[in-house]
Amino acid sequence: MRFGEGELVAVLTTQPLDRTLDYRAPEGGCTLGDFVEVPLGPRRVSGVVWGKAAGGWDPAKIRAIHRVLDVPPMREEMVDFLTRAAGYTITPLPAMLRLATRAPGLGEAPGMRKVLVPGHGEPARMTDARRAVMDALAEYDGAPVLQSELAQSAGVTTSVIKGLVKAGAILEQDSPCDLPYPPLDVTRIGKPLTEDQETASGTLIHALKSGGYGTTLLKGVTGSGKTEVYLEAVAACLARGRQALVLLPEIALSAEFLSRVEARFGARPAEWHSGVTMTERRRCWRMVAEGGAQFVVGARSALFLPFRDLGLIVVDEEHDTSYKQEDGVLYNARDMAVLRASLCSAQVVLASATPSLETWVNAESGKYGKLSLTSRFGDAELPAMRAIDMRAEDMPANQWLSPSLRAATQTRLDAGEQTLLFLNRRGYAPVTLCRACGHQIGCDECDARMVEHRFQKRLMCHQCGATKQIPEKCPSCEVEGKLAPVGPGVERVAEETKAAFPDARVAVLSSDLFSSARALKAQIVEIAEGAADIIIGTQLVAKGHNFPLLTLVGVVDADLGLQGSDLRAAERTFQLMRQVAGRAGRAEKPGEALLQTFQPEHPVIRAILSGDEEAFWTAEAQEREAAGMPPFGRLAGVILSSPDLQAVFDTGNALARADGPLRRVGAQVYGPAPAPIARVRGRHRVRLLVKASKSVPLQPALAEWVAQIKLPRDLRLSLDIDPQSFF
Numbered sequence: 261m262r263f264g265e266g267e268l269v270a271v272l273t274t275q276p277l278d279r280t281l282d283y284r285a286p287e288g289g290c291t292l293g294d295f296v297e298v299p300l301g302p303r304r305v306s307g308v309v310w311g312k313a314a315g316g317w318d319p320a321k322i323r324a325i326h327r328v329l330d331v332p333p334m335r336e337e338m339v340d341f342l343t344r345a346a347g348y349t350i351t352p353l354p355a356m357l358r359l360a361t362r363a364p365g366l367g368e369a370p371g372m373r374k375v376l377v378p379g380h381g382e383p384a385r386m387t388d389a390r391r392a393v394m395d396a397l398a399e400y401d402g403a404p405v406l407q408s409e410l411a412q413s414a415g416v417t418t419s420v421i422k423g424l425v426k427a428g429a430i431l432e433q434d435s436p437c438d439l440p441y442p443p444l445d446v447t448r449i450g451k452p453l454t455e456d457q458e459t460a461s462g463t464l465i466h467a468l469k470s471g472g473y474g475t476t477l478l479k480g481v482t483g484s485g486k487t488e489v490y491l492e493a494v495a496a497c498l499a500r501g502r503q504a505l506v507l508l509p510e511i512a513l514s515a516e517f518l519s520r521v522e523a524r525f526g527a528r529p530a531e532w533h534s535g536v537t538m539t540e541r542r543r544c545w546r547m548v549a550e551g552g553a554q555f556v557v558g559a560r561s562a563l564f565l566p567f568r569d570l571g572l573i574v575v576d577e578e579h580d581t582s583y584k585q586e587d588g589v590l591y592n593a594r595d596m597a598v599l600r601a602s603l604c605s606a607q608v609v610l611a612s613a614t615p616s617l618e619t620w621v622n623a624e625s626g627k628y629g630k631l632s633l634t635s636r637f638g639d640a641e642l643p644a645m646r647a648i649d650m651r652a653e654d655m656p657a658n659q660w661l662s663p664s665l666r667a668a669t670q671t672r673l674d675a676g677e678q679t680l681l682f683l684n685r686r687g688y689a690p691v692t693l694c695r696a697c698g699h700q701i702g703c704d705e706c707d708a709r710m711v712e713h714r715f716q717k718r719l720m721c722h723q724c725g726a727t728k729q730i731p732e733k734c735p736s737c738e739v740e741g742k743l744a745p746v747g748p749g750v751e752r753v754a755e756e757t758k759a760a761f762p763d764a765r766v767a768v769l770s771s772d773l774f775s776s777a778r779a780l781k782a783q784i785v786e787i788a789e790g791a792a793d794i795i796i797g798t799q800l801v802a803k804g805h806n807f808p809l810l811t812l813v814g815v816v817d818a819d820l821g822l823q824g825s826d827l828r829a830a831e832r833t834f835q836l837m838r839q840v841a842g843r844a845g846r847a848e849k850p851g852e853a854l855l856q857t858f859q860p861e862h863p864v865i866r867a868i869l870s871g872d873e874e875a876f877w878t879a880e881a882q883e884r885e886a887a888g889m890p891p892f893g894r895l896a897g898v899i900l901s902s903p904d905l906q907a908v909f910d911t912g913n914a915l916a917r918a919d920g921p922l923r924r925v926g927a928q929v930y931g932p933a934p935a936p937i938a939r940v941r942g943r944h945r946v947r948l949l950v951k952a953s954k955s956v957p958l959q960p961a962l963a964e965w966v967a968q969i970k971l972p973r974d975l976r977l978s979l980d981i982d983p984q985s986f987f
């Protein structure tokens with residue numbers, strides 16, 4: 261839809277307003293979906309031409325759009341997606357629009373950067389490194405390439421390239437910085453697939469050829485070749501000229517992943533995550549919109565990129581909790597991927613060894629397709645799993661590695677193999693206790709205990725990040741020298757390990773011990789190549805990476821996560837344990853996983869050990885269905901927070917009383933109750949929980965419900981549809 265100069269149009273801005281604003285089309289007119297800059301009071305803000313003017317303003321006062329940005333207009337499908345996602349998550353549209361425009365300097369003319377093109381033939385002096393560069397450059401067919409990308413594909417340092425520029429064999433030119441990404445070669449043949457893999461990739465490719473929407477669960481143990489299979493689907497999608505997106509839960513994964521893509525397609529995909537520079541972000545956003553990026557690998561927010569023709573979305577490790585954004589706009593990227601795909605006729609692949617119960621139920625009911633890879637590729641076998649009954653172990657105080665686990669570790673050390681000791685707890689000790697008065701050091705701002713981090717020599721609150729010095733005397737009774745660490749974190753287990761195995765090389769992998777994601781990635785690669793004998797790690801090692809020398813996984817505290825009121829505690833523990841166990845024995849050597857537990861009879865521990873997944877999921881599904889809980893029923897959380905304790909409870913009670921709109925759709929409200937962490941950053945938190953049947957229109961009822969109550973200043977209300985965590 262075109263609007264001529266002076267015509268009135270509605271603009272949705274990224275400002276927190278509850279409606280669109282009317283403006284006059286600028287000189288030269290504008291088009292529906294155009295990204296624009298508009299005057300608002302004394303400021304200029306950005307927005308999108310959303311439709312015909314809404315009216316209701318004095319026409320004399322309506323100002324003109326300042327300018328139309330030089331980027332492709334927002335497509336109708338994206339408008340649909342943002343509108344539907346906003347409706348589902350009860351998020352104001354401007355906040356959704358902000359997610360879709362998170363690229364810096366979009367409106368600016370592209371800056372210039374240096375690029376390289378072939379020069380005057382071969383250099384006089386040729387070396388192996390120079391040869392590699394010339395060959396790599398030839399693959400670009402004369403298209404300009406960034407120095408860093410050329411160095412990467414040739415596998416040389418940039419100094420080799422600089423030498424070639426000096427020699428005139430390569431020319432340096434200035435080019436707008438938003439360069440298209442190197443083309444991927446989809447004609448290359450992938451690895452020969454096993455029968456299982458062939459069937460799975462064949463089914464996905466067939467679905468892609470239909471050109472319509474569909475979602476498929478691709479289930480298979482770690483190492484069964486899920487990545488191999490979905491890369492075939494990516495190849496098929498790109499070959500049809502459509503774009504592909506792979507979402508990964510954490511950037512710790514992507515180093516290995518990017519090299520795999522490069523090995524498969526001869527070039528790297530575009531990347532979108534927090535570790536990407538501003539210039540690259542902007543390049544990615546623009547190229548996705550213009551078609552200069554065929555394949556994007558990214559974190560959950562990549563879902564809001566302005567794809568021109570998205571044909572495939574892969575959500576790898578679909579059960580991963582990091583797909584749920586827990587602040588700002590509360591959305592689940594897995595569910596939003598399905599929504600987006602349904603609007604642009606794309607296929608979704610949800611890959612996991614341990615799918616979420618939601619996805620498992622959708623696959624069982626036939627709503628999603630289901631493909632299973634049953635065996636691990638090659639000879640690698642699932643590790644043997646066994647419980648170590650801690651009640652029967654002889655454990656000295658302040659030690660956490662049982663004699664059985666130590667003996668198993670020693671055996672691996674003697675054989676020159678790696679051991680992973682897994683504990684999902686950062687820091688040295690979770691509690692610092694005064695042995696004189698029993699006081700536990702807590703955070704001043706939150707109702708959380710402070711965790712000692714010995715490497716940093718500080719106490720840290722894992723809730724708000726506040727730190728303080730480890731005090732000499734107890735802040736409560738003032739007795740000196742009686743403060744003692746209680747319980748283990750990874751740092752403490754590392755200390756015990758070093759003492760027990762003084763000759764072993766011990767490495768600790770915990771996100772807080774690395775200055776950057778890059779440093780962490782580098783360390784993971786070194787360890788995978790054999791730089792450590794014993795690895796001590798938190799959650800992050802449980803994902804994706806290949807450790808061919810690893811043959812033993814010891815779970816220090818398998819009971820962690822079985823307690824607690826969290827609806828998903830059993831599911832999470834089950835997934836985590838299976839994944840950690842899946843780290844062992846990925847190559848030729850068979851692996852073993854040992855679980856230290858005080859409750860070997862607990863149903864979750866038993867299900868993990870028996871490997872009877874279907875039994876676990878069926879039982880868990882039945883329990884949830886009987887209770888009307890997700891995925892059979894629907895939950896919505898409301899968190900109220902304020903520095904004023906009385907105000908949060910008063911508002912919570914007022915909401916609970918005004919439940920008319922909820923009752924009309926048969927929904928019940930529970931609470932208000934103090935949130936499990938009742939105070940964060942000095943704000944008191946109160947939670948209400950709404951439970952409804954899945955078939956009722958809950959969102960409009962919720963919106964009407966909360967709109968009835970006028971919120972005191974300083975009180976924040978956030979609505980969380982399908983809450984994942986109960987903090």
Ligand code: ADP
Pocket residue numbers: 451452453454457480481482483484485486487488489637806
């Ligand atoms: P998953 O994604 O299920 O964990 P991957 O796709 O990463 O599994 O496969 C595990 C390992 O086995 C990888 O190193 C992969 O390259 C290798 N692999 C899987 N399938 C094949 C195949 N058909 N041919 C050769 N190597 C394979």
Ligand code: ZN
Pocket residue numbers: 703704705706708721722723724725726941
């Ligand atoms: Zn705190």
